[in-house]
Amino acid sequence: MKHIIFKYIILIFTVSLISSCNDEYLTEKNPNLIAKDNYWRNLSETEKGLNAAYHTLNVPSLVNIIEEAQRSDMAWPAYARPVPGTISEFYNQTYSNSTPEIAKKWETNYLGIFRANQVIEGLTKLEGTVDEEGWTSQMAQARFLRGLFHWYLYSTYNNGSIIIRDYAPVSSEDFNKGLSPAEEVLAFLREDLEYAYANLYKKGEYPDPYDVNRATSGAAATILGTTYLNELNYAKAMEYFEDVINNHNYSLEYDMAKLFTTAGEFNQESIFEISYNNTLKPEANIWNGETVTNRLNQLTTGTVGANAPAWLAYKYKTEPMDIYDDRNYYINDDGVRELRNVPLRCSAMMAVIEDRQTPYYLTKSVSEYSRFGASNWGIGWHKKFSNHDIVENENDLPYGTTQSGKNVTLNRLADVMLMQAECLIKTGDGDGAKDLMNQIRRRWGLELLGESGTDTTHSYDEKTYTLDQLMEHLMYVEKPLEMSLEGHAIRFLDLKRWGIIEENFKKLSEEVYYATTFFYVDSEGKNKSKWNSSLVVELPERPNPDVIDFEYDIPYANYNPALHSTYPIPLTEINANTNIN
Numbered sequence: 001m002k003h004i005i006f007k008y009i010i011l012i013f014t015v016s017l018i019s020s021c022n023d024e025y026l027t028e029k030n031p032n033l034i035a036k037d038n039y040w041r042n043l044s045e046t047e048k049g050l051n052a053a054y055h056t057l058n059v060p061s062l063v064n065i066i067e068e069a070q071r072s073d074m075a076w077p078a079y080a081r082p083v084p085g086t087i088s089e090f091y092n093q094t095y096s097n098s099t100p101e102i103a104k105k106w107e108t109n110y111l112g113i114f115r116a117n118q119v120i121e122g123l124t125k126l127e128g129t130v131d132e133e134g135w136t137s138q139m140a141q142a143r144f145l146r147g148l149f150h151w152y153l154y155s156t157y158n159n160g161s162i163i164i165r166d167y168a169p170v171s172s173e174d175f176n177k178g179l180s181p182a183e184e185v186l187a188f189l190r191e192d193l194e195y196a197y198a199n200l201y202k203k204g205e206y207p208d209p210y211d212v213n214r215a216t217s218g219a220a221a222t223i224l225g226t227t228y229l230n231e232l233n234y235a236k237a238m239e240y241f242e243d244v245i246n247n248h249n250y251s252l253e254y255d256m257a258k259l260f261t262t263a264g265e266f267n268q269e270s271i272f273e274i275s276y277n278n279t280l281k282p283e284a285n286i287w288n289g290e291t292v293t294n295r296l297n298q299l300t301t302g303t304v305g306a307n308a309p310a311w312l313a314y315k316y317k318t319e320p321m322d323i324y325d326d327r328n329y330y331i332n333d334d335g336v337r338e339l340r341n342v343p344l345r346c347s348a349m350m351a352v353i354e355d356r357q358t359p360y361y362l363t364k365s366v367s368e369y370s371r372f373g374a375s376n377w378g379i380g381w382h383k384k385f386s387n388h389d390i391v392e393n394e395n396d397l398p399y400g401t402t403q404s405g406k407n408v409t410l411n412r413l414a415d416v417m418l419m420q421a422e423c424l425i426k427t428g429d430g431d432g433a434k435d436l437m438n439q440i441r442r443r444w445g446l447e448l449l450g451e452s453g454t455d456t457t458h459s460y461d462e463k464t465y466t467l468d469q470l471m472e473h474l475m476y477v478e479k480p481l482e483m484s485l486e487g488h489a490i491r492f493l494d495l496k497r498w499g500i501i502e503e504n505f506k507k508l509s510e511e512v513y514y515a516t517t518f519f520y521v522d523s524e525g526k527n528k529s530k531w532n533s534s535l536v537v538e539l540p541e542r543p544n545p546d547v548i549d550f551e552y553d554i555p556y557a558n559y560n561p562a563l564h565s566t567y568p569i570p571l572t573e574i575n576a577n578t579n580i581n
Contacts, residue, residue, distance in 0.1 A: 040122030043134050049119040050138055053145050054213070056112030057274045058292060061104035063152065063410070063488045066299050066306050071095075071564075072491040073508060073552065074484055075306035081375055082550040086304045093558040096568065103570035106157065109149040110165060116146035117168040137206075140199035144215040147192030151223055152488055154185050155230060157567045163577075164188050178579035179569070190227060196220040197240075203249040203271075212266040212273075218248035219272040222411045225419065230497060234423040241420040244271070250413040252443045256327075259348045261389040262406055271411040278398050278405030293403035296385035297394050301371075302401075306485060308350060308380030310513045310548045314535045315481060316346035316380070317354055320447040323459045327445045330357050333521075345444040349484060351381040351388070353518045353533045362392045364523035372533035374515030374546035379535050382485050410487050414440050418479050425474065430467050437470075437478050449473065475500065496565055505556035514539055515546040 039045055056062060069075040070090035077088035089095040095102060119142040123135060154160045160182030169175045180188075197220035201207075206214060225240030244250065251268050258264030266273055277292045299305030321328045321343050332338050340347075340357050347358040355366035363369065371377040387394060387406055394401040417436045424433040438448045442458065449470075452460040465473070475498055483490050495501045518534035521527055532546045539545070558564075574580050 040118075040125060043126070043130050043138065046119050046122045046126065046138055049115065049122060050142055053112060053115035053119055053142060056108065056115060056145075056149070057410075058276065058294070059108045059111075060294060060296070061101065061108045062112065062149075064101055064105050065296060065408070065485060067101050068489040068492055069306040069485050072489075072495060073309065073504060074312065074480070074491050076309045076378060076551065077304065078307070079303035079376060079378075081378070081546075081548065091555060093555050093560070093564050095564070097571045097574070102567050103572045105567075106153065106570045106573060109153050110163075112149040113146055113165045114168055116142045116149070117165060120146065121168060136199050137201065140196045141215050143192040144196035144200060144220050147189040147196065147220075148215075148223060150185065150189040150192070151227060154182070154189060155493060156489055158569050159566045160185055162569075175576075176578045178577075186227065186231075190224065193220050193224045193227070197224060202247075213275050215272065216248070218244050218250060219411060221248070222271055222416055225416070229419055229423065230493065232426075232497070234426045238420060238423045238427070241416050241423065244416045245413070245420060250416075252413060252439065254443055256344060256348065260384045262387070263389070265407040269413045270409055271413060271416070272409075274408040274410060276405045276407055278403050291403070293399070293405055294385075294408065295402050295404065296408065297387055297397075297404040297406060298401045300382040300385050300485070301394055306382055307378045308382060309508075309551055310379060310535060311508055311511055311551070312480065312484065313350055313352055313380030314513060314537070315477065316350040317342045317352045317535075319343045319345060319477075319481070320461065322442075322445050322447050324457055325445040333525075343444060343446055345446065345481060348444075349383055349481070351383055352379070352535075353530055356520060359389075361388045362390075367518070367520045367530075368522050368528075372518075372530050374532045374535075374548060379515060379533060379548075384485055412486075415483050415487065415490065418474065418482060421478075422471070422474060425467050425471050428467065430465060430470050433470055433474075434465065437474070440478070440482060501565065502556070502559060502561070505552050505559055508552035509556040511549070511551075513537060513548040515548060516540040516542050 067090045077091040078084035078086035164180045200217040221240040225237045228237035253267045253269040258267045341354045360366040421433040421436040448460045515532040
């Protein structure tokens with residue numbers, strides 16, 4: 001059973017302040033409420049509050065992975081093409097301040113901030129009276145979470161001008177707090193993250209067996225670096241990224257059995273991960289997020305959510321492989337050594353019909369999976385959240401499809417390396433950037449970038465890259481393929497920082513793919529075919545291919561930077577807060 005701090009529903013302790021009044025019954029304390037004076041008396045009690053703050057991570061609306069995927073270029077929103085069976089405001093770029101998911105993300109992050117503030121205030125009262133090391137660790141974790149949640153809000157709402165919540169509100173005046181300028185918000189959250197960076201344990205150094213679930217100094221450095229990268233302060237961002245890469249006990253995971261599988265949770269590459277568990281049936285409502293399971297498996301393998309867009313599936317399966325890497329070969333049924341049908345990165349992250357060498361839902365290969373077809377199910381499936389490695393069908397999970405126990409990785413080393421590569425490109429070090437990208441490509445057995453020189457153990461594309469060409473590769477190949485559907489709005493924030501959101505939608509809207517029938521031999525030796533399930537870019541000779549030339553037409557037509565480059569303040573907040581208008 002996983003050692004996780006989110007395994008059980010956490011009892012949340014709240015503080016109530018009752019306004020004074022002449023009527024005696026209004027001044028009496030409610031015996032059913034826990035007052036400040038009766039709680040936060042020791043580190044055991046603040047630890048429970050800290051666990052509650054961590055538990056906010058389990059609420060899907062905290063990062064809205066599916067909506068952010070649809071908002072960028074990572075998802076086709078539903079079953080059927082060219083008209084999806086379900087309308088998505090995020091894919092269509094029609095969301096507004098009244099869109100429920102925008103309000104939920106806002107509310108969830110402020111819920112996490114409220115919980116973190118309760119812990120910070122409780123610890124402040126205990127300072128100097130309890131174990132100093134334990135106190136510092138808890139304070140650093142609480143301030144990391146408060147800084148993280150403010151960062152999620154800053155980076156996605158109102159161009160960074162949001163409400164700073166530096167204490168737990170108890171009065172109407174506290175709740176009706178106005179917006180702060182973006183620069184003040186950024187300074188505030190960085191102060192929290194700097195404290196966390198200086199005081200958190202490194203990976204593997206917590207003095208108890210549950211450290212894998214807790215924030216580390218490497219996680220704080222990762223977020224701090226990201227805040228500076230987002231502001232194009234490459235030199236400052238590089239300081240944090242270099243520290244994470246070299247000094248915090250992380251390394252790229254090479255074991256293919258531990259990449260985006262249940263067995264690979266908290267692997268050596270993971271920096272910050274949300275832990276889920278379905279070994280115990282949650283009592284909480286699965287639809288409101290207050291549970292220890294998630295629905296991301298359902299939303300990436302079903303009729304609505306994040307199906308693979310054509311461009312992404314095609315890029316995954318056509319990356320050139322390193323012909324000198326033995327992992328890229330298999331022995332066919334005739335005993336002949338052949339090159340794999342698709343690269344290892346594709347096999348780990350995207351299910352495509354051509355992948356005959358990789359088991360999928362405990363069958364011999366992805367090719368035998370039934371849900372492929374350009375006009376209905378689609379031509380690829382994101383694998384990062386599905387349970388394809390442990391069950392034959394998502395319905396076979398202990399408590400059904402909607403209660404997955406698979407973890408969600410928010411930050412990992414490969415992302416830090418790619419952000420560092422971006423910084424190196426922008427500061428003129430193309431060789432350094434290329435080396436970092438090649439380290440990741442080498443892990444996947446992909447053809448390396450640049451000239452081979454004296455290296456005879458790997459194949460290279462033998463190109464001489466300019467800085468602009470390296471950046472082009474990073475934007476359109478390396479970063480989206482490595483980090484698809486991961487973290488907090490990674491792809492959208494990347495596109496926004498690079499200033500290419502409209503350009504990218506235009507480019508994708510002009511691309512044309514053809515879906516042709518795929519023929520294969522199944523695990524029983526029978527000849528099989530799947531109608532129009534294999535993507536190609538050249539018009540095939542086989543008759544009646546499905547033409548996919550419609551993806552991202554609507555996003556390109558509807559995207560308006562003034563409306564969609566940042567989320568608006570939710571209407572629910574505007575209506576409830578008298579200091580926002």
